[in-house]
Amino acid sequence: MNKRFFALLSILVIASFALAACGGSAPAAEEPAAPSGGNSVEVFSWWTGGGEAAGLDAMIVVFKAENPDIEFVNAAVAGGAGTNARAVLATRLQSGDPPDSWQGHAGQELIGTYVAGGQIEPLNDLYEAEGWLAVMPETLIPLISDNGNIYSVPVNIHRANVLWYNPAVLEANGVEVPGTVDEWFAAMDTLQAAGVTPLALGEQWTQLHLFETVLLGSLGADAYNGLWDGSTDWGSAEVKAALDDFAKALTYTNSDAASLSWQDAAQLVVNGDAAFNVMGDWAEGYFRELGKEPNVDYGWAATPGSDGVFQFLSDSFVLAVGAPDPEAATAWLKVAGSKAGQEAFNPVKGSICARTDCDRALFGVYLQSAMDDWSSNIVVGSLTHGTVANDSWKSEIDTALGLFLAGGDVDAFQSALVAACKSSGPCQ
């Protein structure tokens, strides 16, 4: 090898660094999937596997049929519940390179984080033009709005406050499906005495999920909502009572919760190893995947104390501020909010439409019952799944919960929750 060759090589390397540095100003040029005409929409999500990815594909088919001249760029990033995807998204937004539209949980996860950061466009005009205000539940709109502006298009609805149970186990022990928190504890005392694990529980986020449903069941819908807008005092005696209920509920759980995924915990119920499990209604899709029969192998009810309340979470799409192609992005949002788009997506994903006018015949018996409740119940948001608290607040609550699970001190838990509301919530 001669020296001239090395010199040439060095120059090439340096030149490539210089080019890479310039590349930042024109990121679109490096996007091989985007045609130069710019008539394309890049949609960012964390739907890369299972029913989610299949549902997205079904919706893309509808989009392509209606918009044959717009190219769809699927920028999905893998990673459970979007943890990795959100890190990637935050980095892209900070470098001024937003995707046209992205998926997020409707509510404060979007409003308290991205709207507060000035990254999302309001969609009021689209809602009016498409007549969505008439087909979405009235109680939903405030949860996805800020200062009178609506910020996202929900494509589906999941219910968080579902109590799954094993009918055979309950019957064998002479236990009725509980309606209130106290009835629930009484039932679980009976089950525990009979040597059955009363309540199946999994890793930490499922414990946060249990926590929010106990808060809802113990406080009621109004006081629960007040936690998130500042009208319920986190330091009050009623919150203390709810925390005591949560601490008591934990005493009925399996000892190996920390090592179980939500699927493992849910499976304990359909296998007859445990009587109850609190999980969102994606568990139903999992039960069906396991080949279990609704109302035979598993039954469901609203979590104790929350009958008539639908604690929801929703995947929704937004329009980015500075979207490279806002028209194509709007075309995508129209499909995401349309009857055809939601009817294509939801039966595959295993959720119900955010719209209340979808065809019931497309859905199974559980989802039909959820559709009834969605259009008739009081709607409240979920904490674990991003509806009621912004990301910072949720992470502080999660840390407080983790310390409580490790230490078991209810008073310290309550003061940590009060501090979290002051630091990142409305109690500032």
Added chain:
Amino acid sequence: MLRDKDRFLNILLVSPSILAVLIFVYVFIGWSVRVSLSKWKGLNADYTWNSINNYLELFADPRFHVDIRNTVIFTGVFVFGSISLGFTLAVMLDQGLKGEGFFRSLFLFPMAISYIVTGVVWRWLMSPATGTRTSGFNLLFSYLGLDSLANAWHTTPTWGIAAIALAAIWQMSGYTMALYLAGLRAIPVELREAAQIDGASELQIYRHIMLPLLSPVTLSALIILGHMSLKVFDLIVAIAGKQLPLDVPAIYMWQITFDGLFYGKGAAIGILLLISVAVLIIPYIRHTLRTEAQQ
């Protein structure tokens, strides 16, 4: 003496990597320090001066106390375990065992596996489930009639992190073995023979000759394992997910930065990690440079 043209070429040749290191390491360290001293919380950069408040808040944060405790336990168990097991294996292989090559690869094999895969397997091995769902080690113990050994592994409060360290020991002790084996082989046979002629027992030989001569190897192993254990992240997430009893600074940094958007605090954790690794490594680099200079 190099000719000018050669010197020019040499500088040209190394300049891209120097430039890259300068930008991607030192400039970014500087930037992280700046972020760690700011009030940045939320999606948009905010460099408002916050003095050292992020650090003070971390030191007052009960979760960070858990992290420090866990790091200390993990590092202690992992480093001590890997070094002692690796050394024992190396000494055994050094006895002129038949099929040495086979055992060498066998012990080295775990290192080729990613922490994520190790984590998935050990998650099952250390399953704390009881009753009909018992599996992994606990099931093995019950087959062997050693029920008293069955335990809750990583779900034990306080010491659960040590169970994770066991998985890390499994993964890295082969590597330590390779280091020690290379070190043992580098020791001249004459030294050993001379000691034998002087009537030293095998134990005395290892105690007074081999171990002192192997101290540079031990030092390297300490440095490598030590900084790995300070940065541990994926193994814990794969075995136990993100739960507070098994929290370590790297996991807290990820969660507080990307889930919670507290960029200032996240950067502060990053800088503290950097400092702790530096405390470990700088004396080593100084020692190495001095030895090289003497030679």
